[in-house]
Amino acid sequence: MAKYRQVHTTFWQDPKVLEEMTPEDKYFYLYLLTNPNTTQIGVYQITKKQMAFDLGYSMESINSLLHRFITLHKLIKYNEQTRELAILNWGKYNLHKAGKPVIDCVNKELKEVKDETLLLDIMKHIPNDSVFQAFSRHVDDTYNDTSTCRGQEKEEEKEEEKEEKKKKGSPTAFEFYEENFGLLSSHLIQEINAWLSDFNGNHEVVIEALKISVERNKRNWGYTKAILKDWYSKGLKSLKDIKALEIEFKKKISSANTKIHRKEMVPQWLANNKAEEKVAAIYDPSFEEEKRKLEAELRALDEELRGKNYK
Template structure:
């Protein structure tokens, strides 16, 4: 099913756009409003690496643009840990009408937001009361807050249980590492996590595949499936029926070569 995002014509008459934004700012803002990761509620997950790839920019340029939009234009919020983007004025033009399909979609997408504080800014600009109430109900739901704290504790435990970084693990188990490979590992640690990168290396060792290309193939597959933590990887493998299991992770990787 095709997905569309509406850009209101008033965008081009907005004083902030006319007087404060450079041509590059306008291009970047249009991208933030209409890229494939956008959602109905205005909060979506996207990495700096993905933004750089889509726009043909360096990750440094993306970081600079994000800083301008967060601190100078004050139009977005970005959580570096969860890689979630929030478009502050999204609701003004995209959440002004409500029906059951819209409300159902809003509920579903709200439940997937990891950093609930990102929703607070958006709530102030939602003209439709029904949708605004759904935001408020989710943000101030104590059970949801409790669940989020539990997830944060799980992540902290993962970090405590793994006090060796991916570069050191590679050196100890695969051999000499080049500066380029150090950089590549760092990018994957940012997109996923050091624990997931190390897990991919362990999978490669288990299959006696001592190449970075094999490790990266595993990471690309997990990234495409939006598996960001060890728990995500294990849960996904258990859900697969008649396919990959934790005991046979190589079956979908070997097909790539």
């Protein structure tokens, strides 16, 4: 029996899809929504190798795309151990109606889920109570009671809002890049991840390098990478280390400028005296008198010699 998956036309009008996703992102997202492994409940088992084979991508590209959809778009979760993928807003578009065939299918598929914590994330977006209750029976005892689960859902939503506010105040390196430089490619995500690894996962360091690039009107990754290489070669691992080095550098510059200033400073009175001495040396009256006497003696000697020659 053929399986069908719905993709609403509003998919192409979603602000996240329009403004935040690259063409590669859109292609990957459509694959996650419609590939043969998908289920009625939005949680299904699939390996990275299978994704790479289906899409014709390398494993590196698949890892980068999964990372992007988990950390940046926040649309999926993936369990590396069970190889299960959950599409978090699946229920919003696919679980709004329920009849006996749908509930039977949901119950059957829920029993096959290994990581039940993935169900909790999907439950937050299920509008239909019958489907929601079917989900609640398959999660931990803490969530078995529907009202408790609904209350927990609200609490988690509040926590998510708080986290979002925090993240807006302190964006990740990926978010800062996209806000100030442009869309990220898979290759660039890999490079930023590599630098984050070198700096112990410290996003602040990479963001600081990006900020410097923006301030100097050098909005390109090559310039930012050169800054990161310099910091790494100097053993700087945190923003605190970088700021400390910057302060030390400014002190050295200030000290050097002070020394130069002191060396070049000459009192005005001394400068005036030196100028007067030069003028005096040039227009000394005694020197002029001696010069006139010498010229007169030379003329007299010349006339005497001429007189002897004519005799």
